[in-house]
Amino acid sequence: MRLPPHILVVNGIKVRRPVFLLGAPHSGADLLGRALKRSPGFHVTMGRACVAHVVYAFARKPSIGESSGAVRVLRDALAESWQVLPGSCGECAGPCREAGGVTASGPCVAPGTVTRFGDATPDLIYSATVLLRAFPDARFVQLIRDGRDVVADMLGDPACLAWFKPAMLSEHTEFPNAFLGVNRDEHVDKWKGMPAAGKSALRWRSAVRLSAALRRDLPEGQLLTLRYEDLVGRPAQTVAALTEFLGTRVSKVALYGRRPAEPGSWRARLRPADLTLVEKVAKEELTRLGYLRS
Numbered sequence: 001m002r003l004p005p006h007i008l009v010v011n012g013i014k015v016r017r018p019v020f021l022l023g024a025p026h027s028g029a030d031l032l033g034r035a036l037k038r039s040p041g042f043h044v045t046m047g048r049a050c051v052a053h054v055v056y057a058f059a060r061k062p063s064i065g066e067s068s069g070a071v072r073v074l075r076d077a078l079a080e081s082w083q084v085l086p087g088s089c090g091e092c093a094g095p096c097r098e099a100g101g102v103t104a105s106g107p108c109v110a111p112g113t114v115t116r117f118g119d120a121t122p123d124l125i126y127s128a129t130v131l132l133r134a135f136p137d138a139r140f141v142q143l144i145r146d147g148r149d150v151v152a153d154m155l156g157d158p159a160c161l162a163w164f165k166p167a168m169l170s171e172h173t174e175f176p177n178a179f180l181g182v183n184r185d186e187h188v189d190k191w192k193g194m195p196a197a198g199k200s201a202l203r204w205r206s207a208v209r210l211s212a213a214l215r216r217d218l219p220e221g222q223l224l225t226l227r228y229e230d231l232v233g234r235p236a237q238t239v240a241a242l243t244e245f246l247g248t249r250v251s252k253v254a255l256y257g258r259r260p261a262e263p264g265s266w267r268a269r270l271r272p273a274d275l276t277l278v279e280k281v282a283k284e285e286l287t288r289l290g291y292l293r294s
Contacts, residue, residue, distance in 0.1 A: 019118035025207075030099070063174055126210070
């Protein structure tokens with residue numbers, strides 16, 4: 001007999017069709033999360049510690065995500081993150097507080113106004129399959145961006161660079177490891193000696209491959225793929241597509257007044273040696289996505 005679907009209730013509200021924003025680092029999930037966070041009825045969290053700890057545990061050791069308890073652990077973490085309490089926003093990371101316009105100690109939303117939940121925690125893409133098992137009716141929005149621009153941003157982000165320390169690959173590291181972009185343990189020494197630009201390109205390449213797998217596996221009604229270039233250059237059209245996909249109004253006001261990196265800024269930001277390495281590592285994906293001519 002098939003078991004009934006799990007019903008998660010947060011603050012007295014049933015969690016239905018939660019929205020998860022996925023993508024490689026610096027692909028625009030934070031910008032889209034900002035728009036959703038300021039949309040009527042949405043309660044979107046970004047990088048709460050209770051969720052981030054689970055996400056990175058799954059990312060570093062993929063077999064944990066395949067275990068029978070993974071669904072419960074991730075569902076519980078999100079339930080904790082979505083709780084609306086007097087001091088809950090004080091536990092949020094700075095970007096989440098800024099995106100929600102939080103200026104005081106109170107929560108960013110009123111419990112009585114929430115009808116939809118979402119999460120835009122960085123690197124959530126590595127938990128996508130667990131999220132689907134935890135929330136079979138979930139909606140996924142994935143962001144794609146030119147890998148060269150992604151690498152340029154990653155090289156200026158200490159949080160991203162911290163993952164590239166050789167100590168991140170221990171004797172307990174599992175392969176293939178999508179989070180680091182390392183497919184086999186015999187590639188470890190090569191990875192350790194690779195410049196940060198190459199490691200960044202491996203992470204982008206791996207995330208793009210996961211995005212392609214999701215496009216193959218998920219029905220059209222559950223997955224929407226957007227491009228960072230459209231989000232920045234055509235915000236009104238992008239938000240209109242997102243509104244139609246989610247079946248609820250999404251605010252585009254939050255996308256204006258921001259100064260995100262312009263598409264193609266890698267030309268002025270990447271050193272020639274780094275650019276050559278990135279295009280070598282990720283040539284196939286850059287070409288397939290139309291960022292690099294074949």
